[in-house]
Amino acid sequence: MKRFTRDQMAARVARDIQEGAYVNLGIGLPTLVANHLPKGREIFLHSENGLLGMGPAPAQGEEDFDLINAGKQPVTLLPGGAYFHHADSFAMMRGGHLDICVLGAFQVSATGDLANWHTGAPDAIPAVGGAMDLAIGAKRVFVMMEHQTRSGESKIVPRCTYPLTGVACVTRVFTDLAVIDITPAGMRVAEMVEGLPFDELQRMTAVPLLPPVAALGAA
Amino acid sequence: MINKIVASLDASVADIPDGSTIMIGGFGTAGMPSALVDALIRQGARDLTIVGNNAGNAEIGLAALLKARRARKIICSFPRQTDSYVFDALYRAGDIELELVPQGNLAERIRAAGAGIGAFFTPTGYGTPLAEGKETRLIDGRNYVLEYPLHADYALIKADRGDRWGNLVYRKTARNFGPIMASAARCSIAQVREVVPLGALDPEIIVTPGIFVQRVVAIRDDAVRAVAGAAA
Numbered sequence: 001m002k003r004f005t006r007d008q009m010a011a012r013v014a015r016d017i018q019e020g021a022y023v024n025l026g027i028g029l030p031t032l033v034a035n036h037l038p039k040g041r042e043i044f045l046h047s048e049n050g051l052l053g054m055g056p057a058p059a060q061g062e063e064d065f066d067l068i069n070a071g072k073q074p075v076t077l078l079p080g081g082a083y084f085h086h087a088d089s090f091a092m093m094r095g096g097h098l099d100i101c102v103l104g105a106f107q108v109s110a111t112g113d114l115a116n117w118h119t120g121a122p123d124a125i126p127a128v129g130g131a132m133d134l135a136i137g138a139k140r141v142f143v144m145m146e147h148q149t150r151s152g153e154s155k156i157v158p159r160c161t162y163p164l165t166g167v168a169c170v171t172r173v174f175t176d177l178a179v180i181d182i183t184p185a186g187m188r189v190a191e192m193v194e195g196l197p198f199d200e201l202q203r204m205t206a207v208p209l210l211p212p213v214a215a216l217g218a219a
Numbered sequence: 220m221i222n223k224i225v226a227s228l229d230a231s232v233a234d235i236p237d238g239s240t241i242m243i244g245g246f247g248t249a250g251m252p253s254a255l256v257d258a259l260i261r262q263g264a265r266d267l268t269i270v271g272n273n274a275g276n277a278e279i280g281l282a283a284l285l286k287a288r289r290a291r292k293i294i295c296s297f298p299r300q301t302d303s304y305v306f307d308a309l310y311r312a313g314d315i316e317l318e319l320v321p322q323g324n325l326a327e328r329i330r331a332a333g334a335g336i337g338a339f340f341t342p343t344g345y346g347t348p349l350a351e352g353k354e355t356r357l358i359d360g361r362n363y364v365l366e367y368p369l370h371a372d373y374a375l376i377k378a379d380r381g382d383r384w385g386n387l388v389y390r391k392t393a394r395n396f397g398p399i400m401a402s403a404a405r406c407s408i409a410q411v412r413e414v415v416p417l418g419a420l421d422p423e424i425i426v427t428p429g430i431f432v433q434r435v436v437a438i439r440d441d442a443v444r445a446v447a448g449a450a451a
Contacts, residue, residue: 048322049246049392065249066391072247072300083391085398085426086246086272087330090323094343118348125307126319127299133323133343167346167362 001200002193003147003176011036012191013102013144013174017043021099022092024048024134027071029144030102046098048130050089053081070130093130093137101138103131105145105170107160110207112170112182114143115162128165135166147175147204154206156180156187177201186210223385223435224414228258231408231436235264235373242329242369242400243271243281244376247300250393252377252410253280254438259375265289270329270369272322272396274298274306285309294369296322321349324366326399332368333402333431341366374404378427381411381437385429386420394426401431408434 004012010032017023017037024046025033034056037043045054047069054069055076063074077083092098107115117131118124135141145155156173172190173180178201179191188210192201198211225231232255235241241259245251260283267290274293275282282305284290293315298306309315320328321343331339340363344350354365376397378387387409389397401407409427414437 047392049249050395051392064391066393068247068249068392072249077391083389083394085394086322086326086396087399090326094323094327094341113346123311125299125303125310126317127297128319128321128349129297130322132321132347132349136342136345137323164347 002195004193005176006032007036009144009174009176012179013142014038016142016172017100019043022046022052022097024093024098024101024138026101026103026131026134028104030104031071033102033144046089046092047075048089048093048134050084050086051077051081052084052092053078055081090130090133093133096137096139098134098138100140100142101134102142102144103134105143105155106162107155107157108143108145108170108173109160110156110158110187112168113160114141114165114170115160116165118163120163131165135169140171141166141169143170143173145173145175147177154204156205156207158207177204180209183210188213222383223429223433224383225408225434225436228254228410228436228438229261231255231434232258232262232375235259235262237264238266239264239372240268240270240370242371242374242376242396242404243269244374244395244397244400245280246272246392246395248276248280249391250377250389250395250397251276251280252375255375255377255408255410255436256280256284260284260287260289266291268292268294270294270325270371270400272296272325273300274303276300277302278305282306285315288314290315292316292318294318294320294325296320296325319349325369326396328366328369329396329399329403332370333399336368338365338367340364369403371400371404372406374400374407376400376407376409378409378411380413380415380420381409381432381435382415382417382420382429383435384417385409385432385435386425387411387427387429387432387435388420388424389426398427398431401427406433407431408436410436410438412439413437
């Protein structure tokens, strides 16, 4: 079966980020999205540790370790970018000023609950960082994740079994199989990977899905 | 003449007693006041409660303080990093208490302390394990969690330049927790790369006004050039 690669997923997310958007890309898979933002489209990247207008990684040898991203890797600042302290940075999140955040996830529930910070394993050292603030703060919360775990279990679940990051906060889920919106009516498929029948997608998803709107007439 | 410049790192931390609550600035190693933390290790204060974003990198700065077993508790948002093995071992052995706080709540609790706020309702963490047992309230259709300010006895922060009145400016993302921690502690101590004469800092761009700073100590740049790896 065909699946989107990680880069294809990132490119698909990037298509949904409009000119002028203030965006926070979470650690891990979401950082790939930056590589796919169309050149010429002005988008403001926010980093939780106090910068707006984040640019790409510096050339080797030009790293400045006072200028890093949330993953603590060296980055650059675009002309027009700004630095600010942590309380201001999280006011931008919590205050609803960010248009979009893109987060990775362990699980997303049918109602948009998000679990992405802790597996709950007894020997795991818990660490939350800015995940909970981002999840409830951005106007739209995109999740980017594999559709299934390595053992083939659906990561879209009726109720999250991992500890929650936020309640009813996810807007849209981008997986390697589909793009799915969380709507008041339920989880509605917006797009599927080419050649994947809706029934097959449903079989791999632990939550009842609503078919793509365009497909209704054909059904 | 008011002069907040302290002659040495050791003198700047000499009076910190055992059992103090100490804020330590920095996000990973950016903004970490390693020279002040090293002075604190030499000074010997123990049984400390540390407030900061992370729990130290490798065996420098905060990690060195933890390794010397001077802290009984840490309040932070992201202890686990690729090189946080000192904290990891202490935590697994039950030798350090951890209060995990979402990063924005950590920042706002510190800000609230400096601003004289008694408590505040925040949407962050509602419905999650980190809000268990806390008071909640439905306000205008949205659920919030009651959080209290975080005060400190001392704040150790790193700035770029400072003057004898305690005015500070920072460098790039090394600013992070510095300004809010300076306001939240009874005694804030800033290590700066350079002490400049009064009037040399443009008053339009002073980030931390001197009222929030009690001591300034000049050191050579001790910027840590190690990357911590993936972590928030």
